Every structure is written in C-alpha cells, then in structure tokens.
Amino acid sequence: MSEFTDIASYVEGLxxxxxxxxxxxxxxxxxxxxxxxxxxxxxxRERADEVLAANEADMEAARAAGLSDGLLDRLLxxxxxxxxxxxGLEALALLPDPVGRVLDHRTxxxxxxxxxxxxxxxxxxxxxxxxxxxxxxxxGICIRTGNACILRGGSVAQRSxxxxxxxxxxxxxxxxxxxxxxxxxxxxxxxxxxxxxxLRGVVDVLIPRGGAGLIQRCVREASVPxxxxxxxxxxxxxxxxxxxxxxxxxxxxxxxxRVGVCNAAESLLVDEAVAExxxxxxxxxxxxxxxxxxxxxxxxxxxxxMGLGDRCVPATDEDWGREYLALEISVKVVSGIDEAxxxxxxxxxxxxxxxxxxxxxxxxxxxxxxxxxxxxxxxxTRFTDGGExxxxxxxxxxxxKLHARGPFAAEALTTYKYEVRGTGQVRP
Amino acid sequence: MSEFTDIASYVEGLxxxxxxxxxxxxxxxxxxxxxxxxxxxxxxRERADEVLAANEADMEAARAAGLSDGLLDRLLxxxxxxxxxxxGLEALALLPDPVGRVLDHRTxxxxxxxxxxxxxxxxxxxxxxxxxxxxxxxxGICIRTGNACILRGGSVAQRSxxxxxxxxxxxxxxxxxxxxxxxxxxxxxxxxxxxxxxLRGVVDVLIPRGGAGLIQRCVREASVPxxxxxxxxxxxxxxxxxxxxxxxxxxxxxxxxRVGVCNAAESLLVDEAVAExxxxxxxxxxxxxxxxxxxxxxxxxxxxxMGLGDRCVPATDEDWGREYLALEISVKVVSGIDEAxxxxxxxxxxxxxxxxxxxxxxxxxxxxxxxxxxxxxxxxTRFTDGGExxxxxxxxxxxxKLHARGPFAAEALTTYKYEVRGTGQVRP
Numbered sequence: 062m063s064e065f066t067d068i069a070s071y072v073e074g075l076x077x078x079x080x081x082x083x084x085x086x087x088x089x090x091x092x093x094x095x096x097x098x099x100x101x102x103x104x105x106r107e108r109a110d111e112v113l114a115a116n117e118a119d120m121e122a123a124r125a126a127g128l129s130d131g132l133l134d135r136l137l138x139x140x141x142x143x144x145x146x147x148x149g150l151e152a153l154a155l156l157p158d159p160v161g162r163v164l165d166h167r168t169x170x171x172x173x174x175x176x177x178x179x180x181x182x183x184x185x186x187x188x189x190x191x192x193x194x195x196x197x198x199x200x201g202i203c204i205r206t207g208n209a210c211i212l213r214g215g216s217v218a219q220r221s222x223x224x225x226x227x228x229x230x231x232x233x234x235x236x237x238x239x240x241x242x243x244x245x246x247x248x249x250x251x252x253x254x255x256x257x258x259x260l261r262g263v264v265d266v267l268i269p270r271g272g273a274g275l276i277q278r279c280v281r282e283a284s285v286p287x288x289x290x291x292x293x294x295x296x297x298x299x300x301x302x303x304x305x306x307x308x309x310x311x312x313x314x315x316x317x318x319r320v321g322v323c324n325a326a327e328s329l330l331v332d333e334a335v336a337e338x339x340x341x342x343x344x345x346x347x348x349x350x351x352x353x354x355x356x357x358x359x360x361x362x363x364x365x366x367m368g369l370g371d372r373c374v375p376a377t378d379e380d381w382g383r384e385y386l387a388l389e390i391s392v393k394v395v396s397g398i399d400e401a402x403x404x405x406x407x408x409x410x411x412x413x414x415x416x417x418x419x420x421x422x423x424x425x426x427x428x429x430x431x432x433x434x435x436x437x438x439x440x441x442t443r444f445t446d447g448g449e450x451x452x453x454x455x456x457x458x459x460x461x462k463l464h465a466r467g468p469f470a471a472e473a474l475t476t477y478k479y480e481v482r483g484t485g486q487v488r489p
Numbered sequence: 490m491s492e493f494t495d496i497a498s499y500v501e502g503l504x505x506x507x508x509x510x511x512x513x514x515x516x517x518x519x520x521x522x523x524x525x526x527x528x529x530x531x532x533x534r535e536r537a538d539e540v541l542a543a544n545e546a547d548m549e550a551a552r553a554a555g556l557s558d559g560l561l562d563r564l565l566x567x568x569x570x571x572x573x574x575x576x577g578l579e580a581l582a583l584l585p586d587p588v589g590r591v592l593d594h595r596t597x598x599x600x601x602x603x604x605x606x607x608x609x610x611x612x613x614x615x616x617x618x619x620x621x622x623x624x625x626x627x628x629g630i631c632i633r634t635g636n637a638c639i640l641r642g643g644s645v646a647q648r649s650x651x652x653x654x655x656x657x658x659x660x661x662x663x664x665x666x667x668x669x670x671x672x673x674x675x676x677x678x679x680x681x682x683x684x685x686x687x688l689r690g691v692v693d694v695l696i697p698r699g700g701a702g703l704i705q706r707c708v709r710e711a712s713v714p715x716x717x718x719x720x721x722x723x724x725x726x727x728x729x730x731x732x733x734x735x736x737x738x739x740x741x742x743x744x745x746x747r748v749g750v751c752n753a754a755e756s757l758l759v760d761e762a763v764a765e766x767x768x769x770x771x772x773x774x775x776x777x778x779x780x781x782x783x784x785x786x787x788x789x790x791x792x793x794x795m796g797l798g799d800r801c802v803p804a805t806d807e808d809w810g811r812e813y814l815a816l817e818i819s820v821k822v823v824s825g826i827d828e829a830x831x832x833x834x835x836x837x838x839x840x841x842x843x844x845x846x847x848x849x850x851x852x853x854x855x856x857x858x859x860x861x862x863x864x865x866x867x868x869x870t871r872f873t874d875g876g877e878x879x880x881x882x883x884x885x886x887x888x889x890k891l892h893a894r895g896p897f898a899a900e901a902l903t904t905y906k907y908e909v910r911g912t913g914q915v916r917p
Contacts, residue, residue: 084834088857169879173868182890183860261708265890280689284709286891307913314915406512428908429516432611440601440911449916450907451597462610462693462904463714464892476890479878480856483868485735487742488877 068248072256075244076211076263080184082239083209087181089238091158097236098205102150104232105197105225109143115224116193123217135191136218146197146225149454153205156453159471160207171489174482179475181207183265186257188213188279190271193221199268200229200243202454206474209242211264213257215271216249223247258283266474270457273384288465288473290457293323293412294384295442298401298427300418301334307439308417309342314441315415317350321386323458324413324435324445328381328391330401336394337363347390348372355380355391381408398423402430409433412460413442434460434467496676500684503672504639504691508612510667511637515609517666519586525664526633530578532660533625533653537571543652544621551645563619564646574625574653577882581633584881587899588635599917602910607903609635611693614685616641616707618699621649627696628657628671630882634902637670639692641685643699644677651675686711694902698885701812716893716901718885721751721840722812723870726829726855728846729762735867736845737770742869743843745778749814751886752841752863752873756809756819758829764822765791775818776800783808783819809836826851830858837861840888841870862888862895 086094105112116138123136165177185208187199196212203210214222226245234240246253258267258279267287269279276291297315299308315326331339340363347354348369355376356364364373380391381404395401405414415437416427424438435445447455447468456473459465465473514522533540544566551564593605613636615627624640631638642650654673662668674681686695686707695715697707704719725743727736743754759767768791775782776797783804784792792801801820808819809832823829833842843865844855852866863873875883875896884901887893893901 084858084860087860167879169872169877171872173872175878281712286889288891304913310915311913318916424910428910430512432512432515433906435907435909437909438911440909440914441916443916444597444599444601444909444914445907449597450603451595461714463716466904467907476894478861479863479873479895481863481865481868481872482852482856483866485732485739486868486872487738488746488869488871 068250068252069256071248072246072253073260073263075246076184076186076257076260078241079209079211079244080263082241083181083183086204086209086238086242087183087207089207091160093236093238094160094205094207095154097233097238098150098154098201100232100236101197101201101204101229102147102154104228105143105147105150108228109140112143112221112224112228113138113140115220119193119218119220126217128217132191132217136193136221138193138221142194146194149198150201153201153454153471156205156471159205159475164477171486172484173486176480177477178480179472179477182474182476183208184263185210185474186213186264186267186285188254188257188267188269188271188275190215190275191218193218193225195270196222196225196245197229198454200226202456202471202474204233204238204242206471208474210244211257212243212245213254214245219247219249255282258285261285268456288457288459288469289461290459291323292384292410292460293325293458294327294382294408294410295324295413296328296330296405296409296415297326297442298330298405298414298416299332299335299339300398300401300416300420300423301332302420302423303335303339303417304419305335305339305342308339309346311415311417311439311441312343313346313350315443316347316352316390317388318441318443320388322443323384324442325386326390326415326442327384328393328408330393330395330404332401333359333394333396340364340392341367344369344373351388353389355389357393359394360392384410398426402427406432410460411462412458413437413445415440415442434458496678496680497684499676500674500681501688501691503674504612504614504685504688506669507637507639507672508691510669511609511611514632514637514666514670515611515635517635519588521664521666522588522633522635523582525661525666526578526582526629528660528664529625529629529632529657530575530582532656533571533575533578536656537568540571540649540652540656541566541568543648547621547646547648554645556645560619560645564621564649566621566649570622574622577626578629581629581882581899584633584899587633587903592905599914600912601914604908605905606908607900607905610902610904611636612691613638613902614641614692614695614713616682616685616695616697616699616703618643618703619646621646621653623698624650624653624673625657626882628654630884630899630902632661632666632670634899636902638672639685640671640673641682642673647675647677682706683710686713689713696885716885716887716897717889718887719751720812720838720888721753721886722755722810722836722838723752723841724756724758724833724837724843725754725870726758726823726833726842726844727760727763727767728826728829728844728848728851729760730848730851731763731767731845732847733763733767733770736767737774739843739845739867739869740771741774741778743871744775744780744818745816746869746871748816750871751812752870753814754818754843754870755812756821756836758821758823758832760825760829761787761822768792768820769795772797772801779816781817783817785821787822788820812838826854830855834860838888839890840886841865841873843868843870862886
C-alpha cells in the first residue's frame with residue numbers, strides 16, 4: 062500500500078466512511094440485514110477460488126518467511142474452511158434480530174411514553190491475527206447486528222483477509238447496503254492499529270482477538286472503548302469433599318483437551334486433607350499426558366516419591382499467575398476453601414474457575430465468592446464458550462466487567478436508546 | 490496531608506483496602522446492605538453538627554479565596570441539605586435489590602445448570618467537584634449495590650466530604666461491614682486523581698461527575714474503565730408540521746428552566762418552510778427571557794427586522810458544537826428533516842435530542858435515525874433524568890454507548906457472572 066503515504070489519514074478516511082455507512086445499515090429492517098448475511102455466504106461459496114488463491118499467496122510468503130507449523134495451520138484456508146465460514150454466516154442469518162428489542166416500556170406521570178429499545182453500536186473495529194476466517198465471522202456478526210465494521214487482520218493474512226472482505230462487501234453492496242459497511246485496512250504498517258485505537262467518536266468499540274500482547278496493547282493505548290478478551294489463568298480447586306473419580310477427569314479435560322485456549326486450566330489447588338490421596342491418582346495421569354507440573358514443596362515431594370520427579374519442577378511465585386497455554390500446570394496444596402478462594406481472587410484473571418466438591422455448601426460458597434465471569438461446581442472450565450452456553454455465535458470471552466462479561470454474542474454489539482413520545486410536555 | 494510523602498502509595502493503599510472490603514460486602518445479604526444504608530442516614534442526622542462545622546470551615550476558606558457565588562452555593566451545606574442527603578439514603582434502602590437478580594437460567598445439553606446472576610462490580614471510584622452531598626449519594630448507591638467505593642471530592646469541599654465519609658463509614662462499621670468500604674482520598678494533591686485513574690485491576694469502574702474538563706481528563710488518561718457522563722449539546726428541531734403552540738414552550742423549557750445542566754437545549758433547528766412564522770413567535774420570547782441567540786444569516790436577519798438585532802449575533806461554525814450552559818442558544822434554518830438529522834448526528838453529543846412535529850412519520854424517522862441516548866418527539870429534553878424516567882436514584886447520564894447509556898441508576902453498578910452447577914461434566 063505504498064500509495065498511502067499518510068497512514069493516519071488513510072485509516073481515518075476508511076473509518077469515517079465506514080461510520081457513515083453504519084447509519085443506513087443501523088435502521089435497515091431485519092430482513093435486509095439477514096438477507097445481506099445470506100448473500101455474503103452465497104458469495105463466499107461462489108468465489109471460493111478467488112479467496113483460496115489469495116490464501117495460497119499468503120501461505121507461500123509465510124512458508125518463505127519460515128513461519129511455524131502452528132501458525133501456518135491457522136493461516137491456511139481450504140475449501141472446507143471456506144464452506145465453514147459460509148455456514149457460520151448462514152447460522153447468523155437465522156438468529157432472532159438483536160436490534161429493535163423493546164427492553165422496557167412505560168408511561169411516565171406527565172403522560173410521556175418511554176420505550177427503551179436496542180440499537181446497533183455504530184462502527185465496530187476488530188483487530189486480529191493469523192486466522193483469515195475471523196474476517197467473515199466479524200463482518201457477519203456486524204452486518205447482522207446493524208453495525209458497520211472496520212477490520213484489521215494480521216499482516217501474514219493480509220491477502221486472504223482482503224479477498225474475503227472484498228467478496229463480502231460486494232455481496233452487501235448488491236443487496237443495496239453501502240459496501241463501506243465492511244471496510245478493511247489494507248496495509249501491513251503497524252502504525253495503522255495505533256491510529257484506529259485513537260479514533261474516539263468514530264469507532265464505537267474495538268474488539269481485539271488474538272494473543273495477550275495484542276490485547277494488552279489495545280487496553281493500554283486505545284482511547285476508543287475496548288472489550289477486553291482473552292487471558293485466562295483458570296483454576297481447578299479440589300475440595301476435601303471431592304469425589305476423586307470426578308476430579309481427575311475434570312482436571313485432565315480442563316488442562317489437556319485443548320491447551321492453547323483461554324478456558325484451559327492453568328493451575329490446580331488441592332485441600333491438604335486429600336492432597337496425598339488425590340496427588341497419588343492425579344500426578345501419574347498428568348505425567349502420562351505429558352503435562353509438566355510446577356508444584357509447591359508438598360507436590361514436588363509427592364512426585365519424587367512416585368518416581369515422577371522429572372515431571373515436576375518447583376513452582377515460583379510467578380507460576381501462580383501464569384497462563385501457560387501449554388502442557389504445563391501449577392499445583393498448590395491449600396489449607397481449605399478460604400485459602401483457595403483468596404488465592405484465586407488474587408491470581409486469577411476472572412475468566413473461569415472451578416471447584417470439585419460433594420459438599421454443597423462448599424460449592425455454593427465458591428460460586429458466590431469467587432470473582433470470575435464463569436464459576437463452576439463439578440465441571441470442566443472448558444465449557445466457557447458462547448456455543449456451549451447456547452448464546453449463539455460468540456464474539457469472544459470478555460474478562461472485563463463492564464458491558465459484556467464472559468462469553469458474549471451478538472447482543473453485546475448493541476446498545477440502547479430511550480425513545481420518548483409526547484404531546485408537548487415540558488418539565489415543571 | 491503532609492504526612493503522605495508518597496501520594497501514589499497512599500492512594501494505592503487506600504484503594505487496595507477498599508477493594509479488599511468489597512469482597513465481604515459483595516456477598517452480604519440484601520437486608521445487611523439495606524440496613525447499612527439506613528444506618529448511614531440515621532448517622533448523618535445524628536451527627537449533622539459535625540458535618541456542618543466541617544462545611545463552615547470549607548466555606549470560610551472558599552470565601553477567603555474569593556470563590557464565585559455559584560460555587561459557594563454548590564459548596565454550602567445547611568441542615569435542610571443534610572436532611573436531603575439522609576432522605577436520599579433512605580430512598581436507596583427501599584430499592585429492590587440490584588444484586589442477585591437471575592438474568593438467565595437454563596440447563597445445557599450435557600446437563601449443566603447455568604445461571605446468569607447480577608453481582609456487584611467490586612470497587613467503584615467517584616471523582617467529583619464542589620458539591621459535598623455527592624459523597625453521601627455515591628457512598629449510598631455503592632453500599633446498596635454491594636460495591637466498595639473510593640471517593641475523591643473537590644479540593645474546596647475537602648473537609649465537608651471527609652466529615653460525611655467519616656460519619657458514613659462509622660455507620661457501616663457499626664453494622665458489621667468493613668469501614669474501608671467507604672474510603673475517601675484526603676489530600677488536595679491533584680496527582681491523587683492520576684494515580685486513581687491508573688489502578689487497573691483494583692478500581693473496577695471510575696465515574697467522574699463534574700465539568701467537561703474533569704470528564705475529558707478521565708476519559709483520555711484513565712486506564713481503568715470509565716463511565717463517561719455529561720456533555721450535552723442538545724437540539725430542538727422544529728419540523729414544518731410542528732404545532733408552534735407546542736414548539737415555543739418546549740424550546741423555552743429546554744433552554745431556560747435550568748441552564749447549567751447537560752439536558753438543557755443548546756441549539757435550535759427550524760425547517761425553512763416555517764422559519765419565518767416560527768421565529769416571529771420564538772425570538773421575542775427568547776429575548777424576553779434574556780437568551781442571546783447565535784443565529785445563521787436568516788435568523789439574524791429576522792431578529793433585526795423585529796428590532797431584536799442586539800439579541801442575535803452571527804453564529805460561527807464553532808457554535809454548532811457548543812454547550813453554552815448559559816442563556817445562549819444557536820439557531821439554524823434547515824431545508825428539512827434530512828439536513829436536521831445529519832446536523833444533529835454530526836454536532837450532537839448523543840445525549841438528548843427532540844423533534845417538534847405533528848407529522849407522525851417525521852417523528853418516527855427522527856426517533857429512529859438520530860443517534861442519541863434519549864430521543865424525543867414533542868417534549869422537552871429536560872426529561873432526561875433517572876428520577877423522571879422512573880429509574881430510581883441516578884448516578885449520572887452516560888453519553889457513551891457501552892455498559893450504560895443515558896440516565897443510569899443502581900443497576901449500572903452491577904455486572905453478572907455465570908454460575909454453572911454440574912455433576913462431573915467434561916467437554917467432549
């Protein structure tokens with residue numbers, strides 16, 4: 062994009078056009094928005110070759126640059142993955158309309174008729190990394206909710222994202238909506254993200270999707286509102302009343318079923334009353350699954366006695382706050398539920414936390430006193446997910462408390478307004 | 490507070506204690522929180538003399554510093570005003586519990602029981618200016634909603650705010666809740682506000698109440714979440730179908746009933762089809778009320794012809810965006826509803842906007858297409874207020890779109906969590 066000598070004016074121009082496009086989109090009827098999303102799905106299917114060709118160019122460059130296999134897999138598009146994007150869009154079209162919901166209605170004393178109604182936010186900015194399919198997910202959820210979007214994909218996925226956005230914008234335009242409603246930043250200059258984060262009054266919300274570095278940069282530097290997603294230092298707490306035949310599979314599932322995700326367990330707390338018995342069952346299973354334990358003194362000692370000393374290293378204070386996103390877990394023996402709750406509220410990231418206990422009072426206390434978006438009694442933290450919770454297509458999992466918390470879906474891309482109908486009322 | 494050589498550690502220490510206090514408060518039963526708020530009211534009545542003496546010291550210093558009458562009036566406490574604070578607290582105690590509301594409940598396929606329940610935010614920071622009574626309002630609404638608060642009053646009101654906070658903290662402590670739940674920053678060092686704004690992970694939300702300077706500083710500089718309140722560049726748009734016998738009183742009420750407030754009208758738009766007839770009625774009334782008009786060419790011309798040339802100055806482009814908070818108003822003739830809506834969406838602050846029209850289609854179009862927290866057909870913008878809307882004690886009027894928009898009350902000081910009860914479920 063060498064023709065854009067001034068990144069700031071390029072990004073601001075794109076964003077202002079997108080914001081302008083958000084207005085007619087915002088009051089387009091449900092059928093029009095749902096129809097546009099269906100047309101986006103159809104266009105992706107029809108023009109899959111164009112998208113796959115762009116992706117092949119990204120893949121070639123990425124291979125040449127020596128990217129890791131994991132990253133290459135995230136970048137790769139296949140006919141099946143394009144079909145997956147199209148199906149995702151069709152599912153969005155079927156959602157009940159998130160816009161125009163009457164949230165409250167009353168007549169106030171002086172005769173004014175007051176309706177609180179859900180409306181789109183306006184312009185949604187999404188900043189993401191290697192996965193090109195986020196382009197379709199983000200554009201789809203925005204159009205469905207009457208929002209325009211400005212997208213900023215990772216530089217390795219530049220061509221793929223641009224091709225997808227072009228196909229989708231064409232489809233939207235063919236349905237009589239402004240194509241600027243799906244805008245994409247086409248430069249690999251990192252300064253573009255900085256500009257986007259500062260467009261107060263133009264960008265209504267910024268949602269970063271990606272690694273902790275990206276998200277923390279947005280939270281720290283953005284002057285536009287941000288929905289913070291991501292970091293999950295999730296705990297499993299095994300209470301003295303736990304049924305160990307539940308505890309062991311829950312830990313294995315939460316740690317091992319998918320290690321690179323934010324709702325995976327990163328830390329295990331065990332009541333000292335059951336520590337010896339539980340660790341005797343748990344540590345061999347973790348070792349067998351290839352999980353490295355960062356243990357406190359008791360845990361390391363137990364591991365050594367079982368001949369698993371090489372699978373357990375001493376935990377440092379830093380380990381209690383770490384999100385490994387790998388086959389590693391910290392393990393600490395606690396004196397009881399007080400210490401467990403205090404530890405989680407101190408080191409957790411308010412994402413997902415679980416207790417395993419047969420004692421109902423302990424479960425209820427944990428559910429109430431632990432400060433997290435999703436708190437579990439006797440289940441794996443891996444369930445924290447918009448789809449699993451039945452909320453529909455998830456935009457992300459919010460670790461903040463304002464606006465959206467936990468898994469959030471289309472509704473989080475709306476705000477509300479009060480419509481007041483009168484007959485000349487003035488305030489006494 | 491010369492003993493605090495290190496403002497940063499002083500403020501951070503206070504905030505961390507307050508955060509600690511938020512935990513037991515957060516799961517205290519409704520009766521305990523409501524009882525504490527009633528005890529706060531009783532304590533204020535009992536110890537009114539102590540509060541009034543502190544206020545007299547503030548007043549003396551303020552008079553010596555030559556503060557304006559307006560500011561002195563905002564600072565002044567009287568027995569009646571203390572009684573007003575006590576009554577406000579008692580009204581809060583009567584509110585239905587904002588905490589523990591079940592917002593959603595479902596059993597998901599694998600048998601997990603999912604409850605979405607409202608919970609307190611944790612630690613609420615309020616930064617405000619001259620009015621000492623904000624101390625009681627803020628502390629009351631926080632305790633009622635299970636939040637701890639850290640308060641930062643204006644330096645002129647330092648002694649009054651500290652005295653009120655002390656009385657209220659004593660009352661809370663006497664009811665068995667931690668007194669740090671009502672914490673107040675007792676230093677006039679401006680750096681304290683900066684420290685508070687940066688306490689991510691400790692302060693859960695910052696709500697500035699005061700002038701545009703304070704609010705903009707918080708929005709720009711805070712790394713903690715902020716609820717932006719305040720600025721209102723509100724418009725009254727007189728459509729060609731308007732009943733002028735409604736339009737004139739609505740404009741007078743919106744502009745003159747109370748000029749220093751954010752829901753007062755600052756700009757008047759008039760369809761050209763009725764401009765001559767409407768201005769012939771409106772301009773003399775505004776002149777009589779002492780309102781200075783910043784008019785476009787047509788308006789200035791009309792004023793001159795009526796012999797009101799001295800009450801109308803030419804508007805500059807800047808006037809369209811100005812919040813006068815005074816007996817001044819900008820007036821512009823527009824070609825019709827398209828131009829009116831575009832003008833409001835460009836120059837408004839998304840606070841409160843009104844159309845006066847007998848044509849229902851015009852009203853409905855305005856209500857839908859204008860992007861503001863509160864949109865009115867045939868009523869004064871002055872109704873935008875938590876009390877008027879029947880929402881209960883208002884914390885402020887939000888001009889942002891995320892979390893809370895428009896007048897917001899106790900509910901905005903809650904978030905939610907998902908409580909998930911299982912029997913050993915793991916994710917397949």
